[in-house]
Amino acid sequence: MVADIDEASCEDPHDGEVYGRFDLPAGAFPGDGEVVAVVDKWCTERMSSYSPDAWKLYGRARLNFYPPSEEDWARGERGAVCAFAPAEYGDQLTGSLRQDGNALDRHQRTYLDAAGQLNAALARVPLDDVEETLVHHQEWGSYVAGYLGLFAQDLRDHKWEEEAAPLAAELAEAADGVRGEWEKLAMLEDVDEFCDQWAVAEQTVADDVAGTVAALRTQLKLSTPRPVTTEYQYPQSPLLF
Structure with missing residues (x-):
């Protein structure tokens, strides 16, 4: 699943910006609903560490994430990806959404x-x-x-x-x-x-x-x-x- 995401330069128009990735715990597939809930929580809680000021972010982008499917799980792929997508469907992003917290x-x-x-x-x-x-x-x-x-x-x-x-x-x-x-x-x-x-x-x-x-x-x-x-x-x- 993760391999299906194509890399692109932040300076060029792109469909999304990945800001996090993690693996769900091993074990039996817990069901689509549980997987989505876990990924949603993990990704949402980490938005502000990547882009601290929501007022700069929300005008340009919305949260998107890619949870593993039951088929992915059966292949041993438990990775989930957190990303920002353009605020409007059909648009593209240009430039990075990462904000410098040190500033x-x-x-x-x-x-x-x-x-x-x-x-x-x-x-x-x-x-x-x-x-x-x-x-x-x-x-x-x-x-x-x-x-x-x-x-x-x-x-x-x-x-x-x-x-x-x-x-x-x-x-x-x-x-x-x-x-x-x-x-x-x-x-x-x-x-x-x-x-x-x-x-x-x-x-x-x-x-x-x-x-x-x-x-x-x-x-x-x-x-x-x-x-x-x-x-x-x-x-x-x-x-x-």
Whole structure:
């Protein structure tokens, strides 16, 4: 499977950019669903280490990955590949999406590390429809709520410069405030009620958090304005931290 990926120069138009590869544990094939879940988690959690600033990434690319199939597994090929694909289907990438983390100061790094974990949690939205996997969506809502809490705590624990400190405190309080809307998702057993609450949770982030995120990023001299996301990407732009 990995051998089927053709190499190309980053300077030339290309269909994707590989940023990670790993082998799944040996043993019996666990099923397509389990393999996809493991690969999705591994790749999503490593996006920010390759490209720390989601606002620079999401306007250009979306997550893609290549899990081993049952046939690959039978041949002893358990390798999975993580890649970025163009944000729009049919487009191509030009230039590398890798960002130099060494160019960041400690305040920028602190913010992007915390935001990267939260963006990764949001991006792990289950691939199937809510009607098919409500329990997985409930777990995801709780997962996002947990990372909203960690994000708020990371902001509080860091010693910010004088100009950024009030914005960081405001953002931490806002993140804690919207966390409850995501926690509600874990308790809803009705699909329609879940979808309604999901919309509320997203809108609360857009209304109560997004403006402060932009203000703090501006103060930290991180990339602005917000990227323009496509229908194929999640989280959408108003939810990106």
